Amino acid sequence: MRRTFLCLLLLSLLSGCSTQQWALRAAANALAAQGQSPEDDLQLAREASAFYLKLSESVLREQPGHAPLALAVSSGFTQYAYAFVAFDAERLEAHDAKAAQRGRQRAARLYQRAQQHAMTALQAQRPDLLVALAAGRDPGLAREHVALAHWSATSWAALISLSKDQPERVAELPQVLQLARAADALDPTHADGALASLLGTLEASRPGGSTAEAQRHFERARHAAGGRQAGVFLAEAEALASTDRARFETLLRQTLATAQAHRTLANEVMRERAQWLLDTLDDRF
DSSP: OHHHHHHHHHHHHHTTSOOOHHHHHHHHHHHHHHHTOOOOOHHHHHHHHHHHHHHHHHHHHHOTTOHHHHHHHHHHHHHHIIIIIIHHHHHHTTTOHHHHHHHHHHHHHHHHHHHHHHHHHHHHHOTTHHHHHHTTOOOOOOGGGHHHHHHHHHHHHHHHHTOTTOHHHHTTHHHHHHHHHHHHHHOTTGGGGHHHHHHHHHHHHSTTOOHHHHHHHHHHHHHHHTTOOHHHHHHHHHHHOTTOHHHHHHHHHHHHHHHHHSOOHHHHHHHHHHHHHHHTHHHHO
16 A cells, blocks of 8 residues: 555656645655665565665655655665675676676665765755865764764765775775764764674774774674674674684674574675675685
8 A cells, every 4th residue: 555655646746746845745754664664575675675766766856855765765775785786796706797897886876876865965954064074074963963974974985895996986985984983973872783883894994994993893883783783793704804714704603693583674684695605605715
């Protein structure tokens, strides 16, 4: 019923038959709520998510200041790119390098869309945000900005990771780190440790980064997750244990155990990746 309502509403909006603000607001609210619905069937999520992402983005373009919908769109594009596009590209690398490259390029474009939607919504509330980040100043976030800042930083970091051949893009990493730190200062346990985990990954990957500081972030993430988030273990494995086979394998098995104990879509994504990494362990060490 909800999907039928959203389809009919979107058709009326896009056809120009009804562009009243109340209709757009109703669509935005419904789509934002849909973005929060639980789902642990990865294949079903893959089949349905492209529809909802495109639908949500179309409405968001008419309501760019709708923060909950911007959050749903940004997080949705980021997670779709990570789980279904970038991961597919990695698995293709050994068999079809050209297809893998096309997949990485597509993932980068999706991450960029996610980042732009989140930043647009943030700038609607903090117009000087990009100027402050570029100048190395405190971006002046409020607690209600944390979730958008988290997904903006996550998608931005992912975009940079796929743009290593673009120096101007890589040079943006300090701004990503500054944005993530500002959000973390306001809510250190945000998203059950996902933000702390992001900071651990960023610290481990930045030039001159501190392994000890990264480890502290991951320890905070574990505490905040309370054993419910498989991604905390997976992120630590890939950020800090890529040269230590025993530790890498231990963290991957913790990922699998956590995903089995707590069945969510995010954990299922992490379980699938952890299993692939285990299956290809001999190729990595």
